[in-house]
Amino acid sequence: MIWRNGFNFPFVNACNSNYRMDHYRLVKDCLKNKPAAQRQLYELFAGPMLGICYRYTKSMTDAEDVLQDGFVKVFRNLHQYKFEGELGGWIRRIMVTTAINFLKKNSRYQTELLFVDEHLHAVSGDDPQINLEAKELALLIRQLPPGYQTIFNLHAVEGYTHPQIGEMLGIQEGTSRSQYARARALLITWIEQRNGDTKTDSYARKKF
């Protein structure tokens, strides 16, 4: 897959001139408030966007709430889209910002979304192989404390730098680096544990 500007979608890679024209036509029709076009836009991007919202929240209900708020913002601000980047990327950025705002405003996350200034933690050199399905990995990410979870998503998945993350969350760059390092270490531990469990299961099934 081509990694472009920090964001990538499988269906984006399949784009051709017709597809780009379809996007253009789709956006124009949505701006004319055509219900069919709006529904089509939603169905085109709702699945992956819900995946993004799922990673930032702790429940599918919260994820769907974020998805709803995010798409409302998309339709209300669609006139801001200048066709100067991928539509999916533009929607994704709105969704990420909506998720972060949701976490900040939701009382269930506020107490847990603490970004404590810690001593710098260097990122470990561990580079394990991930033998998990996407959903399993997402579940592991969601088990991180909300602060770690958010920073890990923003840096590892979305590709924001630590200064940008600091700006978005109102924290120091050092705090972002430190919390990311801890999140990464924790996640690797769980992944390796899972990998070990998988090996044990596979050995157990083998007939000697």
Next chain:
Amino acid sequence: MQEKNFEKDVRQKMEELSFNPSPPVWLKVEERIRKKKEKRRFLLWLLPLLLLTSGIIWRTVFVPNGSATNSADSSTAVPSAKKALTNQIKMVTPDTDKKVTQKTIKNKESITIKDPFTCITTNTTAPVPMIIKNNKEPEKRMETTSTALMNEPSKKRINDELSSAIAQDRKEQQITSTDTTKANTNTIQEDKKPSNQVPDSTKVKTINKPQDTAKKAEAVAVQKQQTQRSRKLKFGIEAQLGFSGISAGLLNGFGQQAALDYSAVTPVQPSSTNTAARLPPSKIRRGLSYSAGFSVKKTAKRNAISLGLHYQHYSTKMNVGNRRERDTTLSNFSRNAASYYSNSNQQTIYTNKYHFVKLPVVYEYQLFKRLPLQAGVGIALTQLISSNALHYNAGGNIYFRDNTLLRKTAVELSAGITYKLATSAKFSLVIGPQLQYGLTPVNKNNNTGSQHLYSLGIHTGIQF
């Protein structure tokens, strides 16, 4: 930090993550975006409704019509005519030494005078009070007291008698009350009919010849009324000078607000090349505001309503960094801006200017009867003509200009107190403090936060 395989693998896996949202999600999204459009449609109807309501209030309350809906105004016209006519009647009234019997006939007043010395009975009619149209009081006074004397002479004869009586009455205005006998005699000579022949209840409509004196009086009264009306309608030139700022909402007070982050609607691609020092977004400080325009005001007793057309200027200040010409950073999210300002050092003071045209409708009430102090509240429809306001993007750490992010049509509330400094017949000067507050935010996207423009200043005006 070099990107390791772990991060790449995580990213790759997460790109595959996709779920099917439940059906109610789309239904709620659709409901919410439809509601927003209905609100916009409502606002579009608000202006004509506002103008229509103001017009109706203006017309029904402050403008008296011919049928005298405003009893205070209508009553001034008729009594003044009545007074003039009554004066004429009084002048015709015979001397008190003479025996006078007064018979009131329908729509006419007949005076029978019997000279005790000569025993000559004379009869004269004073049809002047009949000219008072639509006024039941004189008619009531002129109810027939003696029907036995009423015959039915020809209408032509009656008209002749009446017209001659009117002519005579005009002459008699210059004669003193002691000379009424002579006048009556003249009347008698002209009157060919016996005294017992009382004209029928001739209504005003059958009098063909104009009754100049009554009409004159009525014309004077109408003219006076028009003058009064025109005095109640005042034209004015107004101006205001003060300071303006941005508020996050009435409940949040009028303290300095930080520039809003428009990353959500103008998202910048995450970039590791932006190494400029990051400062928090600049606070938006108050700037100069002023307005000028003209208005038309209608007053009625202690109430007044005015409609105006003003130009309004708001400004705020913020600290920005160096100005840079359009480059790839800006082209990521703004097609129109030719340049932008960094947020690196915040050493440049930038003035955000907003130019509006507005249609204010203001209601004023004089608080005290003898003190020309008025309290006013108003609502205005404003239209943004132009602006050079900057918007902040945290992702790019820059300030840029994009008027598509600003709301073009808005509603503004105003409240103030005015005091009449100098008053003459021709003009009056008013002055007082006034607060204006934007009911609708100046920014379109409320998800980033609300920015309401407000201004506080001294309002002055000259009313003609």
